[in-house]
Each structure stands twice: as structure tokens, then as C-alpha cells.
Amino acid sequence: MSCNNDNDDDSQRTPLSPQPPINYVEQLNLSKDKAKYNPGEGVRFFVDDVVPNTIIKYKFLGQTIGEAPLASTSWQWSPPSDDYKGYMVELIQIANEQQTVLGTAAVDVSSDWTKFPRYGFLSDFGAISEAQRNSVIANLKNFHINGLQYYDWHAKHHIPLPLDAAGNPKNSWVDLFNREVKLETVAGYIEEGHNRNMASMFYNLLFGAWHPEQGDGFSERWLIYNDRFHNKINSHDLDGFGSILITNPQNEEWQNYIFTKTKDVYDHLNFDGWHLDQLGDRGQVYDYGGHDINLKNGYNNFLTALTANFPSKKHVLNAVDQFGYNEILSTPMDFAYSEVWTRMQYADLVQVILENNEASNNQLNTVLAAYINYESSDGFFNTPSVLLADAVIFAFGGAHMELGEHMLSREYFPSNNLQMDNELKNSLKEYYDFMTAYQNLLRDGGEFITTSITSTDLNFNNWPPVFGNVSAVAKRFANRQVVQLLNFNGVSSLNWRDNEKTQTRPHTFYNVNMTIDSPMSVSKVWFASPDFEGGASKELEFKNNGNSITFTLPYLNYWSMIVFEN
Structure with missing residues (x-):
């Protein structure tokens, strides 16, 4: 979608002045x-x-x-x-x-949660009481989180669930950072999640080995190497905690080995699927015999075999910085998941979603792991950073991996250095309500189009964002035209990560005069915003000018939605 200037003649314009925002708080705690x-x-x-x-x-x-x-x-x-x-x-x-x-x-x-994934996480599996577990799950339920990633719940990457000599799971173990994990806690979370119709996905690398020992049945021939003579193992260093050794995902013996260990997991814990992780581009690597390895093709091979072995389970592989996303999404994945690193602008977030749409033939919705205020070490999240990023992601049909026992700011999910203030907690509830209530407009088909917007009050442009403007994201359905309005009037940056927590709140405007082109016959116009009255819909008066519709937008802060119906 290209940016265009829909307001070339400013001679008749008397721009609206910003007004104080409405801080809506629900009164009955529905x-x-x-x-x-x-x-x-x-x-x-x-x-x-x-x-x-x-x-x-x-x-x-x-x-x-x-x-x-x-x-x-x-x-x-x-x-x-x-x-x-x-x-x-x-x-x-x-x-x-x-x-x-x-x-x-x-x-x-929805019969299948992966149609509209709203993904959250769990990251602490120590001595957590049943009451504490239930409290965590109940809170996430209020945000409609329908799938949970169990981060670092496992013992070794190549032996995720440790068994005793009799083949029964051990009652406790430690993760790779020596944190205690209790079987009762993991199983209890799974059960409570299922009681709330929330799926549980176990986290593990698709190609990792952690401190393989004699008796593990592991072979160094399964590893990948940085040289043709298998002298230097390709590994992921964890400072004083050692290194994860990287296996060749295309090696059939490795596949058979880890699939057996995965069956052990499913035999003893009622997980719904596997959230697979990778480590991005590993550079030029070789197998034990010195042959070149194409990791992207290896992902495709591994995932095809995995889904054939576990057809009733859900699977998703993290496309780290979009590495291998085409190969990943050409296999039967259940949704797209991308961890965003080098793409720093709001337009970049959208580009990842659009790439995943194309790679999956518009069949899969996307979850983005995009860590807000990443370099901030303490204090509170910057509320404008979070809400503007979520507005952009949700408006384009994506979801944001950000909610668990706490809010996420780092790739190491147990990190809890930043807190949410009350404004952010209240606002996020409305944003997740909005994404869920209107999922059939945001995440269920439709064709992105450009549209012409004129106004004597504000500057509008088609996506991507422009400082000082309101960016329009239009979609066409069989009997509807939907326009998302994302407000960049008053923001200090177009960088979504906002490491310094300097992003400012967009200016707030009331009763904005607007005319939007529409090729269809319009019989109804309505408005809703996560920033206004809890996302409740409001029918608007309008004037039909033939090929355009004139109306007054009641409210605009971060994000508002206009719907034309015929």
C-alpha cells in the first residue's frame, strides 16, 4: 500500500486542536x-x-x-x-x-484456537500453588488468550521430559539456567488452561542438544559444524551456563530421536502441541560428512516429518527475524509466528504480517514476538509504546506475544524488569476485547485496498505512517468496506521498540469531519474504537455523495475503525 496525500489544498483547512483523551474505565467489571x-x-x-x-x-x-x-x-x-x-x-x-x-x-x-491465535506464555514452573496457577490463568482468560507457550519448562533440549528408570516422569528437574521445574506445576497449568479452553504448547528448539551425556543415546554425527572436518560444532553460547549444540534438522536419525522424546512428553503430559524455536541464520554450516547444509530446507523437511508423526497436535515454528519463513509456512503449520529483531519501524511490523500472509496463501494468521522498551532495565512500560504497536499489529490482523505471568519485554521470558501501570492494564483489556469481538473484520479475509480520504480537520494518508498524519488501512469484503485509522499525529517516533521509552501519546481529536470514497452502495455506517467506550459500536449519521460517504468521526486517539455496509 502506497502513501498518498489526499489533502493537497490546505487553503480551506482549519485544523482541529488536540483535546484531552477519555480515560474509559469499566464500572461493573464484566x-x-x-x-x-x-x-x-x-x-x-x-x-x-x-x-x-x-x-x-x-x-x-x-x-x-x-x-x-x-x-x-x-x-x-x-x-x-x-x-x-x-x-x-x-x-x-x-x-x-x-x-x-x-x-x-x-x-x-471457534472450534480451533489457531484460526484466531491470541498467544500468551508461562515461564515459571517451580513451587507454584494451585491457587496461584488459577489466578494466572484466570487473568489471561480475561484477555481471551487462547493458547499458551510453556517457555523453558523442559530439562534438556534433546530430552525435554526426564524419565526415571521405570519410564515414569521425574517429579522435578532443573532447566538450562538451573531453575527448578515441578511436574505438578506443569501438569496443573495444562489442566487449568484446558478448563478455560486455553491450549498448551510446549516450547523446545527443533535442533538443540544440551549437555549430552553417555547414556542419552545421542550422536555427534547429528550435529552441524562450522567446518567441513567436524572440528568446530556450531553452538549457541549461554555465557557461564554452557552452550546449546545445534543439530541438523534434516538428519533422519536426529528426527527419529527427538520424535521419540516428544512422544514421551505427550504420553505423560496433556500438551496440545509443540512450539518450535530456532536461532536464526547460522551462516555457512556443514554436516558431519562435510556436506553443505541448507537450514531453511532442513526446517521444511523436519516439519513435514513432524506433522506426519503427530497429526493430531498443533505446530508452529518461530521464524526468527523471518529466517526461513517461506520454507516454514509451506509446511502444514497451524499459524505463523515471527520474532522481530532488525525491523524497527511500524511499517516493518506490518511487512512481516503481509509476508506471512503471502507465504501461507492467506490461510494463517500471524503472532509477532516484538519486545517493547527492550533496553529499559526497570520501572514501567511506556504505555504509548505498547498501545500504538498493538494498534498497528491488530489493525493488520496480527496478534502480539506479550502477556503471561507478567508483560514481556525480553526474549528471555522469565525476565520481569518492567511493570504495567493501571492505565496500560485497563487499556490492554479493551484492545484484546476489540481484537476478539471484531476478529471477522480484522483477521478473517478481506482484501486490502487503498482509499481516498478528505477532511477539513486532519491530514490523512494511506499506509505507511507519516508524522503528523492519520494513516488509513482499508479492506474490502463482499458487503462491507472497513477502514482502520491509525493516529500518528503527535507521536515522537515511528520506531515501535522505543528502547528509551520516549514515544508520546498521539493527539486526541473529537468530531472529525471526514469523506471517504466508496464504490459500493452504503446503507449503514458505524464506528468502534478500543480507546472509546470499551470498543462498543456506534451507528453514525452519514451523507451519500454518490461515490463517497461523508460523516463525523466521534473520537480518535490511537486507533478507530469505520465500517460501511451495503
Whole structure:
């Protein structure tokens, strides 16, 4: 999508002045019992109090499909049985002819969580009590996290689950950094996650060996080398903790070995699949016999064999800085996962998502591991950094690996050096509600298009972002035109990582005059924003000018969405 200037003539413009933002806080703490729901499954809701003259509205893409009075602090709703749909539930108080949104919550009805992955993580498997585990899972459920990556839960990379002489799993072991891992904790997290319809994916490299010992059944012939004479093993150094030795993913003996160890995992722990990791471009490497190795092709070979061996399990391989993403996504992966390193601009994040869309023939949605405020050592996350990055990622149909027992700022997931302030906690809840409720517009097909926007109030341009402008991301569906508005008016940087925590909040604008070109016949215009009234949808008055629609945008801070329907 190219950038264009839709406002060449500024002579008639009287730009809007920035206004204070609305800091929306839900009043009734609306929540539900699970992260997602299978078709035909009922949804249980909870609120803190019953407020008179409040109704519950159940909506699908801005259309009310049911409503009832709020009469209890808990109740059940049966969504339509259609698969892969997102809904918004709104609590609306009506008094003196005024409507006030007291709370919102999204509902995802999907039989397979990987259709719309909202990925989180767990990273501490020591002596965690059942109550503590349940608290962590319950919190992630409120963000609709439907899949969990169990980071560094394993013992050795080549023997992830240690067994005793009788073939039973040991009760505890240590990970590669000598942290204790308890079998009871891992199993307990898996069970509690399943109770909330959250899948559990065990983390492990696809090609790593950690301190192989006599009796492990490991062979140095499976390793890759930096020379043709197998003198120097290719390895990943962990300073004082030793090195991970890198195996050849295309070696059939290695595949058979690690698949056997993987079966041990599945035989004793009810994991739903394997989150595979790699280490990026290893340079020129050779097998034990001195032959050149093409690691990207090796990934393809390994993944094809893996999915054939475990057809009922889910699989995803991290494309580290997009290394091998084409080869990875040409195998039957369940979603795309990319750890972003060298691509530093907001436009770069989008490019990764678009590359994954193309490589998977638009069949897989993307999760980005993109570490915000990466070089900051303590304090709080910079809220504008997180929200603007999430707005960009979510608007293009991606998800962000960022939520677990804490919020993620480093590639070592147990690192907990930065905290979320209350504004960020509250805002993120609305952003994840928004991504889930409107997933059928954000992550379920449609064709990206360019559109023309004119306004006497603000400067607009088609993506990519321009300082001082609002960037438009338009999509066309069979009976809808959707425009995401991403606000870069007032930001200090187009760098998403924001190591110095200097990103500023975009300016806030109310009642923005807008005209958007639309080739279709428009019968309805509606608006929603994660920054406004909990993402509740609002129908707008509009004027049809033939091939364009004029309306007033109620609110714009980070991200707003406009939908035309015919």
C-alpha cells in the first residue's frame, strides 16, 4: 500500500486542536468464564453489581442480535452456533434519554484456537500453588488468550521430559539456567488452561542438544559444524551456563530421536502441541560428512516429518527475524509466528504480517514476538509504546506475544524488569476485547485496498505512517468496506521498540469531519474504537455523495475503525 496525500489544498483547512483523551474505565467489571467457546457452548458472565435501567446487548459486527435486562450478577448466554465468530457484549445504562456504556466483553466462538491465535506464555514452573496457577490463568482468560507457550519448562533440549528408570516422569528437574521445574506445576497449568479452553504448547528448539551425556543415546554425527572436518560444532553460547549444540534438522536419525522424546512428553503430559524455536541464520554450516547444509530446507523437511508423526497436535515454528519463513509456512503449520529483531519501524511490523500472509496463501494468521522498551532495565512500560504497536499489529490482523505471568519485554521470558501501570492494564483489556469481538473484520479475509480520504480537520494518508498524519488501512469484503485509522499525529517516533521509552501519546481529536470514497452502495455506517467506550459500536449519521460517504468521526486517539455496509 502506497502513501498518498489526499489533502493537497490546505487553503480551506482549519485544523482541529488536540483535546484531552477519555480515560474509559469499566464500572461493573464484566467478565466471562472462558477464553473462547466451542460452537454450542454456553457463556457464563459475571459483574460486580446490578445497576438499574441497564440492558445487556449482544452484538455481531455492530448489529444487535439479542438483548436482555441486567437482572443478576451472573447469567448465561447461548451464542449462535456458527463457527469462527466474534461477538461484543455491551452493558448499556439508559437514563434521562442518555445511554452510558458500563462495560464490554468480547466472545470468541471457534472450534480451533489457531484460526484466531491470541498467544500468551508461562515461564515459571517451580513451587507454584494451585491457587496461584488459577489466578494466572484466570487473568489471561480475561484477555481471551487462547493458547499458551510453556517457555523453558523442559530439562534438556534433546530430552525435554526426564524419565526415571521405570519410564515414569521425574517429579522435578532443573532447566538450562538451573531453575527448578515441578511436574505438578506443569501438569496443573495444562489442566487449568484446558478448563478455560486455553491450549498448551510446549516450547523446545527443533535442533538443540544440551549437555549430552553417555547414556542419552545421542550422536555427534547429528550435529552441524562450522567446518567441513567436524572440528568446530556450531553452538549457541549461554555465557557461564554452557552452550546449546545445534543439530541438523534434516538428519533422519536426529528426527527419529527427538520424535521419540516428544512422544514421551505427550504420553505423560496433556500438551496440545509443540512450539518450535530456532536461532536464526547460522551462516555457512556443514554436516558431519562435510556436506553443505541448507537450514531453511532442513526446517521444511523436519516439519513435514513432524506433522506426519503427530497429526493430531498443533505446530508452529518461530521464524526468527523471518529466517526461513517461506520454507516454514509451506509446511502444514497451524499459524505463523515471527520474532522481530532488525525491523524497527511500524511499517516493518506490518511487512512481516503481509509476508506471512503471502507465504501461507492467506490461510494463517500471524503472532509477532516484538519486545517493547527492550533496553529499559526497570520501572514501567511506556504505555504509548505498547498501545500504538498493538494498534498497528491488530489493525493488520496480527496478534502480539506479550502477556503471561507478567508483560514481556525480553526474549528471555522469565525476565520481569518492567511493570504495567493501571492505565496500560485497563487499556490492554479493551484492545484484546476489540481484537476478539471484531476478529471477522480484522483477521478473517478481506482484501486490502487503498482509499481516498478528505477532511477539513486532519491530514490523512494511506499506509505507511507519516508524522503528523492519520494513516488509513482499508479492506474490502463482499458487503462491507472497513477502514482502520491509525493516529500518528503527535507521536515522537515511528520506531515501535522505543528502547528509551520516549514515544508520546498521539493527539486526541473529537468530531472529525471526514469523506471517504466508496464504490459500493452504503446503507449503514458505524464506528468502534478500543480507546472509546470499551470498543462498543456506534451507528453514525452519514451523507451519500454518490461515490463517497461523508460523516463525523466521534473520537480518535490511537486507533478507530469505520465500517460501511451495503
